[in-house]
Each structure stands twice: as C-alpha cells, then as structure tokens.
Amino acid sequence: MTDDRPTGVDGDRLAVVVAKPRAQDVIDTLQEGGVYDADRSVTEHGEDAVAIPVTAPPETASYREVVRQVGEPRLRTLEDHLRERGWSDGEIDAAPGSWAVIGSVVLVEMGDAPRPGEVGDALLTMHGEADTVLARGGISSTHREPDVEVVAGEGDTRTVHREHGIEYGLDLSEVMFSPGNKAERARMGEIVDADDRVLDMFAGIGYFTLPMADAGAKVVAVEHNPTAFEFLLENAMRNGVTDRVQAYRADNRDVLEGGLDAFGDAPTVDRIVMGYYDATEPDGDGYAYLDPAIAALEPGGTMHVHEATPERLAFDRPIERIEDAADAQGRTVEVLDTRRVKGYSEGVAHVVVDARIE
Template structure:
C-alpha cells in the first residue's frame, strides 16, 4: 500500500472527531481532500496508519481524486473563466458549516455544491450577508447542503458549539483566541466583558485563568454556558447574563474584592464606550485588552487616545501599551487590539 495515497475511513457522523484526533496524532495529510461517499462513510487522507484514532479501515485513497481548487470544480460544472473570476477567493470551514461571502457571485448554489465537494466533512454552506444590531447578530442564507446551521467547531484544543444563523463567529480571530489562552497565568483573575459564546473565555480558562464572563445576548449566553461545560472548565468560569456595566457597578457597590481583576478583555468593536467600567474593574498595574475597528489612517492615534481619555476620566494612568492589528475589518478599516498596562 503506497503511504502517499492512504486514507482512514470513518462514519460520516464521526468525521469531526476523527479529523481532530488524526491532526493531534500528526498523521492527517492536508495536501489532499476529504471525500464523502454514498454509503455514509468518509475517507480522510493520512500519511501513515493511525495508532490512536478509531477508524473503520485504512485504505488506498478511494474513488476519484478530489479536485484541488474551487476553479477546477467550477470549470467541471461548465463555468467560463470570466465567471470563475467572480467566484469567492476564500471561505471558512466552521465545524460542519462552510461560511462564504457570495455577493455578486453568479449561480451561488453551484458554488455551494462545489465547496461541499471540496470539504467532504461539511454538510451546509451559508452565504454570509452581514452583522447587525447591538448583539451583533448575523444574517446568513443557506445556499447548499442540508441547511443545519448549528455545529461544533474545534480549534487549538477548544470546542465551540454554536448556531451560525444566531451568533457570530469570526474565523479571522483564530490566532487571537489562541493568543489569549497563552498570555494568562495560572489563577489570574480575568473579566471578559463581552464573552459571546466563549471566544476568549474558553482558551483563557483552559490556560489556567479564573474568568468572570459576561454576555448580554441570551442565545450567545446559552452557548457560553454549554461550552463551559463541554470544555470542562466549570470551576474556572463564572457566568453572568447581563450588561457588563451593570455587573461591574454591582461589584463596586458591594465593595466586592472579587470584582477587581488583573486582566480585562473587551472584545467588542465599540469597546471604548465601556472603558470607564472596564478600568473601574481593573486593579492597579493590570492589563486591559481593548478591541476596535479603526480606519487605517487613524491607527494608532484614535484607539490609543480613547484609552488615555478614559484613563484620565477615571483617575487612572496608562503606563505602557502596544497596538496589534488583527485582520482587515472592511475596506480601509482594520480590527486592532490595544494591550495596555494601567496604573
């Protein structure tokens, strides 16, 4: 059997679990594509037989070799080069769901089917149409597959259950989620003011921090609680469904020493509007992480000036800071984070 063409066969329902295990073993071959078959099985390309992952069998790569690019798939469907030029250049696979921007794309249903052919473990393709409202609720449209928008996504050892039609998930923040799990120290007290489904709370708790997680959106909060349990960090996370400003105010009113934190995370693009509460909850010498969507021409001045202004307003002082650009937010606008030590 040629090791270059080996594949592990698993039940389709076990694809995500098997894929995560094969990656952990270091035997997943990401140079080839996963293939799905009519008998309800999936073949996952591997470099050598797995020793720790339960599979049905190890075989030579079954069936037709999967096409390597979306353009290849679309050509096979009869698309001309002009149409292919309008096809999406990127997309995100979140658990069993493919999330893609399809604005002005011809025949989006065919693009969806092509993406499913490329990602055999996925079963639904969603067209991303924007985020709106105080709770940053997504607008999506099912363009291919079974239409199941609820999924489980795994990255860097953290598990996120979510419904992509109900709550937002930013694939571009993957490195930042991992980063927050690495910067915390064991036992560190952290306030996550906009916890969502646990984007930063979960990796920080898994990294040893004691996290107070606040989320106002009831649907996101439901998934937050579920994800805390699924990741086994119940002892490290205290959850509140409330406005984060109210939670801080109640802590101050009760002179609760537990509401003075060594680190405050503000993972919301308009976080500057909540800086007074965030700095009130931060102990002297603590660190605040303020996210912002900022025009490139206003970097670094606008977010940094907003932090200094809030510090002065709350009788605090910014001792040191660093600004990091996370990703593009929109044309001419970047997602940035200001990491600041505040006295």
C-alpha cells in the same frame, strides 16, 4: 492514538479516520504537522466519520485508524470545480476567494457570484466533513446577530466547532463566529496565568472565555444576547470549566456598577478582554465601557482592547482612547503589544491593543 497502521503502502494513498465533528480540528493539526494531503478529498467513512488524506501516519493527531484511501485525486481548487461545471472565466472571477469550515458548516461570503447553489455544491464536494453551506451577510443589531442564507446541503446551522482543544457549540444562523479570530482565541489561552481573575466583556458564546478558563483562569463572562448566553453556559459545561466561569446575562455597565462580587473580597480583576469592536467609542464626556472597565482593573493589570479602526488611524486611535480614559482616573498606560487581526471592511482593520494600566 491507535497503532493500527497499515505498512507497505504508498504514503500518498493513506487517510486517517476520525469522527466527523472532529474533522476540522484534526485537519488543522495535520497541517501543522506537515502531513495533510491537500491533493485528495476528505471523504465520508461510514455514518459518523470521515477519512482525511495524509502523506504519512501522523504523530500528533489522534484518530481511529489509518486506511487506504481509494478514488481519484480531487480537484484542488474551487476554480477547478466550477470549470468542470461549465463556468466561464468571467463567472469564475466573481466566485468567492475564501471561506471557512466551522464544524459541519462551510461559511462563505458569496458576493456577486452567479449561481450560489453551484458554488455551495462545489464546496461540499471539496469538504467532505461538512454538510451545509451558508452564505454570510453582515452582522446587525446590538446583539451582533448574523445574516446568513443556506445555499447548499442539509441546511443544519447548528454545529460544534473544535479548535486548539476547545469545543464551541453554536447556531450560525443566530450567533456570530469569526474564523479570522482563530489565532487570537488561541493566544488568550496561552497568555493567561492560572488563577488570573479575568473579566470578559461581550463574551458571546465563550470565544475567549473558554480558552482562558481552560488554562486555569477564573473568568467573569458577560453577554447580553440571550441566545449567545445560552451557548456560553452550554460551552462552559461542554469544556468542563463551569467551576472557573461566572456568567452574567446583562449589560457590562450594570455588572461593573454592581461590583464584581464573583471574586469575593477582591473587587478588581487582573485582566480585562473587550472584544466588541465599538466598545471604545466616546460617550458624552467619557467612555461608556472603557471608564468602568479601567476602574475595575487592578493596578498593573492588563486590558486587551479590540477595535474596528480605519487603517489610517491604526493604532493611534484605540491607544489614544485608552490613554484618555485612564488619565481621567489618574492612571497611566503602558502599551504592551498591538496586532492587526484581520480586515474588517474596506479601509478598516480589526486591531487589538494590549495595555498595562498602572
């Protein structure tokens, strides 16, 4: 943190200067510290930095310098910006209600909004740390590939997203990234113990692997999508955790059938993360992923099972499936925690069950 802080200046005209790729992570820290000024815009500051408005010099965020920020107070909402562009009440009602800034990209579900390009331009005005706006569609195929369209800005879909001290390199046109899982990613880094042996099934670009490895856990990370796997390897290096991550580009079932030799003489693990929403689906007389996962779990180990569950079945369905798979192997289940992470689709919730398998 720099000590180069101007004095004698009204706090509501201050801004901290940070490198552009760090902008969203710093904004999150400033919001947590209660000093982010939402009434003013993030603005460019030179070629590689932005000035983030603050109400007072922050005590927790690192930055290059504190500067006086000039200019008019920003229009606070997307509605304000669209009205300035002449949108009617009916058109504004169809505008997006939420979006997320991922690195240098704004990711938004455009829905039935008219003139998506104008929405994109407004979002870029609101978020000076971003240079591209992507309209997000669905996720398709077994590789969970996103359907996105550039609607404004430079069109660069490759970025580095930073949150809770972890850097995620990714290409949002090729791999998925769920902003709604932010708290869950952070939580996984908080609950693991140093030297825990963890199996991260469906690891993606390292959503859960990276915070767990950063906390000291030893992680076997399995991902089948070749593009996501490349980012997984890159991100392990980017975060300095390659010595604690053993990555496999493979089907989880093949890795489990071959034995977890990455842990040497210990063929079982202390903790398993199943982050794929459909991994608990029954397969014939058993469960394609739950069965081998439970077999690989140390007695007393913990599973973190994600599922897209109809609201009326939450949390009964995932718990029943875990108990059924465990019972077939003569094991018992203690449910430790259940959480709704976010809405998945209409009437369907993304839920997580933490369970100890004895």
